[in-house]
Amino acid sequence: MNPVRKQRLLITLGALAGLALATGLLLYAISANINLFYTPQQVAEGEAPVGQRMRVGGLVVEGSVRRDQETLENAFDLTDGLGTFTVYYVGILPDLFREGQGIVANGTLISESRFDATEVLAKHDEQYMPPEVLEALQRAGHPSVDGSVYEAEEGVSY
Amino acid sequence: MQDSRAEHRSQASVNMALPGHFYLISLVTLLAAVLTWFIWSAPVLPRSIWLGGGWVFGVVFYFGALRYPDLYWRTLERWYHELGSPRYFYRLSGLWLPWLVAIAVVLCLTGLVWGLAFAPPHHEQGNSYRIIYLHVPASSAALMGYMAMGVAGLVALVWRLKMAEIMIKAIAPFGAVMAAVSLISGAIWGRPTWGTYWIWDARLTSMLILLFLYLGVIALQNAIRDPRQAGRAASLLSVVGVINVVIVRYSVDWWQSLHQGSSMSMFGTAGSAIHPSMLAPLLLSMFGIYFLYAVTVLVRARTEILWRERKSQWVREEVS
Amino acid sequence: MYFDSFAALWQMGVHGPFVWSAFGIGVALILLNVGVAVSRGRRVRRDLKNIIRRQKMMQERQ
Amino acid sequence: MRGFNATLQREVLLAMRSPAEVINPLFFFVVVVSLFPLAVSPTPDLLREMAPGVIWVAALLAVMLSLDGLFRTDEETGVLDQLLVAPVELYFTVLAKIVAHWLLVGLPLVLVAPVLGYMLQLPVSVLGTLMWGLLLGTPSLMVIGAIGASLTVGLRRGSMLLALLVLPLYIPVLVFGAGSLGRALEALPVNPVLAVLGAVLALALSLGPFAIALGLRISTGD
Numbered sequence: 001m002n003p004v005r006k007q008r009l010l011i012t013l014g015a016l017a018g019l020a021l022a023t024g025l026l027l028y029a030i031s032a033n034i035n036l037f038y039t040p041q042q043v044a045e046g047e048a049p050v051g052q053r054m055r056v057g058g059l060v061v062e063g064s065v066r067r068d069q070e071t072l073e074n075a076f077d078l079t080d081g082l083g084t085f086t087v088y089y090v091g092i093l094p095d096l097f098r099e100g101q102g103i104v105a106n107g108t109l110i111s112e113s114r115f116d117a118t119e120v121l122a123k124h125d126e127q128y129m130p131p132e133v134l135e136a137l138q139r140a141g142h143p144s145v146d147g148s149v150y151e152a153e154e155g156v157s158y
Numbered sequence: 159m160q161d162s163r164a165e166h167r168s169q170a171s172v173n174m175a176l177p178g179h180f181y182l183i184s185l186v187t188l189l190a191a192v193l194t195w196f197i198w199s200a201p202v203l204p205r206s207i208w209l210g211g212g213w214v215f216g217v218v219f220y221f222g223a224l225r226y227p228d229l230y231w232r233t234l235e236r237w238y239h240e241l242g243s244p245r246y247f248y249r250l251s252g253l254w255l256p257w258l259v260a261i262a263v264v265l266c267l268t269g270l271v272w273g274l275a276f277a278p279p280h281h282e283q284g285n286s287y288r289i290i291y292l293h294v295p296a297s298s299a300a301l302m303g304y305m306a307m308g309v310a311g312l313v314a315l316v317w318r319l320k321m322a323e324i325m326i327k328a329i330a331p332f333g334a335v336m337a338a339v340s341l342i343s344g345a346i347w348g349r350p351t352w353g354t355y356w357i358w359d360a361r362l363t364s365m366l367i368l369l370f371l372y373l374g375v376i377a378l379q380n381a382i383r384d385p386r387q388a389g390r391a392a393s394l395l396s397v398v399g400v401i402n403v404v405i406v407r408y409s410v411d412w413w414q415s416l417h418q419g420s421s422m423s424m425f426g427t428a429g430s431a432i433h434p435s436m437l438a439p440l441l442l443s444m445f446g447i448y449f450l451y452a453v454t455v456l457v458r459a460r461t462e463i464l465w466r467e468r469k470s471q472w473v474r475e476e477v478s
Numbered sequence: 479m480y481f482d483s484f485a486a487l488w489q490m491g492v493h494g495p496f497v498w499s500a501f502g503i504g505v506a507l508i509l510l511n512v513g514v515a516v517s518r519g520r521r522v523r524r525d526l527k528n529i530i531r532r533q534k535m536m537q538e539r540q
Numbered sequence: 541m542r543g544f545n546a547t548l549q550r551e552v553l554l555a556m557r558s559p560a561e562v563i564n565p566l567f568f569f570v571v572v573v574s575l576f577p578l579a580v581s582p583t584p585d586l587l588r589e590m591a592p593g594v595i596w597v598a599a600l601l602a603v604m605l606s607l608d609g610l611f612r613t614d615e616e617t618g619v620l621d622q623l624l625v626a627p628v629e630l631y632f633t634v635l636a637k638i639v640a641h642w643l644l645v646g647l648p649l650v651l652v653a654p655v656l657g658y659m660l661q662l663p664v665s666v667l668g669t670l671m672w673g674l675l676l677g678t679p680s681l682m683v684i685g686a687i688g689a690s691l692t693v694g695l696r697r698g699s700m701l702l703a704l705l706v707l708p709l710y711i712p713v714l715v716f717g718a719g720s721l722g723r724a725l726e727a728l729p730v731n732p733v734l735a736v737l738g739a740v741l742a743l744a745l746s747l748g749p750f751a752i753a754l755g756l757r758i759s760t761g762d
Contacts, residue, residue: 011629011632029739
């Protein structure tokens with residue numbers, strides 16, 4: 001083989017090897033759940049490592065919020081319809097925090113039923129509709145309002 | 159001397175051994191991939207509409223190409239060669255321009271007036287949401303513009319096509335303005351909605367970097383005196399930049415997700431949750447901005463063509 | 479029109495300043511950009527015209 | 541392979557003759573990092589929180605500033621034109637130059653970083669992550685910066701332009717690099733992040749030299 005051809009072959013093989021390596025490393029990183037984001041379902045099924053810092057996201061269960069005005073201790077249940085656990089948080093909850101609303105919390109999973117949050121973030125409503133439509137939907141008892149904003153199986157891009 | 163040699167070489171590389179079809183197929187596939195990625199990451203319309211439309215187009219194109227292959231390929235090849243020639247491009251764009259201006263003005267005006275005065279308010283944000291009628295079109299135009307610049311850069315590097323270099327130079331300024339408008343309007347909207355003008359949210363950060371990349375391309379072009387060299391350097395930078403934009407989107411997503419949650423992702427998840435009465439003016443202004451983009455790109459490209467070809471006979475006839 | 483009057487349109491509840499300043503800055507930037515592109519095109523055309531005329535005059539003089 | 545080795549040896553030899561080019565980036569790195577405790581406040585907790593960002597930004601700037609001269613001397617002395625017509629593929633020459641530059645500039649940064657990290661109150665347990673991160677990150681910074689350097693090689697006042705072009709391209713490396721250290725401080729697993737840094741490095745090393753070679757050809761008007 002002439003030297004130029006040989007060099008080009010070397011370059012091509014090297015570049016391909018590099019690309020393969022990059023793909024492999026990226027796949028490993030993705031499979032390792034780099035975000036450390038877990039849904040209540042994953043927590044219920046024991047997929048989330050207990051005792052580690054992580055993020056969880058889900059809907060606040062209606063009627064589950066317990067606030068202590070003195071100590072600012074809050075507790076509420078978080079669900080995605082497939083699993084539920086209780087979040088404990090000391091501090092002021094954000095303005096958009098409401099029952100039935102989607103939230104994201106940072107903190108530590110103490111057990112499969114208890115999550116100690118250091119931060120609670122309310123998820124912005126993605127639905128764009130006029131107030132009349134909202135009222136009409138609520139009057140008709142439409143389930144999609146306030147509920148289906150959070151789609152557990154989609155994984156949600158936070 | 160230098161010029162004629164480059165001219166000769168670019169002629170030679172157009173007539174390379176592989177047939178034109180090969181490059182055309184690759185180009186169309188690449189465009190489709192880029193478009194799919196873009197649509198997937200920012201579904202302003204419901205995905206079903208985009209994908210449905212894409213399928214219809216694809217099926218028509220595929221069967222048409224199967225039945226009348228010669229016609230299709232010859233037409234595409236002709237377009238490719240004709241649009242690659244500055245002179246032809248100048249003449250053609252002169253014919254398009256009045257129509258594009260008219261469509262752009264009509265679409266922008268109806269979209270903005272409808273959005274500002276006639277669309278209903280948002281159920282939570284009240285009237286402040288009306289900024290999306292400027293913000294969303296500007297953001298999407300900035301992103302699309304950068305993708306287009308990357309594709310043009312690739313074409314310019316592979317075939318040394320003069321028109322592709324001119325297109326990059328024409329796209330960059332308006333893209334930078336679009337990114338800036340998107341950032342400014344987003345900041346003003348953020349104040350009543352989130353309570354702050356600026357947060358280091360994934361989308362905001364990547365748009366800021368997009369603006370920097372646009373400015374980098376413009377700066378590089380201005381720094382190099384020789385137009386051909388400047389064009390090729392800018393092509394390389396925009397291709398590298400496209401790869402970077404993709405990585406930045408993921409890296410920033412990952413980075414901010416550990417620190418502060420983006421609780422305000424707009425069109426992040428599947429499907430559009432925009433009510434039709436709000437979507438219609440949004441789509442109008444979006445397409446209006448796209449047409450406006452096309453108008454300015456064509457105007458800039460025509461100026462650049464005139465200046466670069468100033469020594470040729472057709473420009474003399476055209477000008478005087 | 480959704481609003482009752484032009485004053486209401488201008489005020490937009492409490493959001494008037496935000497909406498109108500955003501649109502003002504945005505539209506101004508876009509129009510400025512279009513204007514710059516068009517005026518640059520005109521200038522280049524005019525310059526080229528002058529250059530060509532001068533060259534013709536030179537040729538005729540010779 | 542002979543071309544690769546020859547370029548590598550030549551670069552190292554040249555650097556040995558003018559050691560300032562090797563020592564200056566290192567000195568810059570150390571000085572910039574030690575400015576922060578003076579400018580912000582020497583509170584240990586604050587320093588520890590800032591340390592990942594400070595160290596990574598300083599390393600990034602040091603690498604970028606050192607790259608300004610990567611091709612310039614070759615261009616001024618006419619060596620670059622020789623390299624362009626040499627029977628060795630430009631890919632290998634460029635790769636050799638980058639490897640040499642990393643050994644001379646990047647590696648010292650990696651080695652001195654733990655000391656600076658310790659001075660910024662980082663616990664000893666995370667210094668390993670800091671070194672691994674820089675070990676994987678600085679070569680990527682070299683490659684990406686060299687793309688910019690190849691495009692600005694013949695320009696006057698090119699260094700400012702180089703910063704403008706290259707800094708936005710550096711952001712992913714910065715995010716993942718500083719991110720790995722931040723995760724180490726929170727006792728989270730860092731391997732996935734280091735893997736991403738490694739992936740960026742593999743990508744940069746396999747595709748970067750093509751872009752650099754093309755950039756050099758464009759800049760020299762070839």
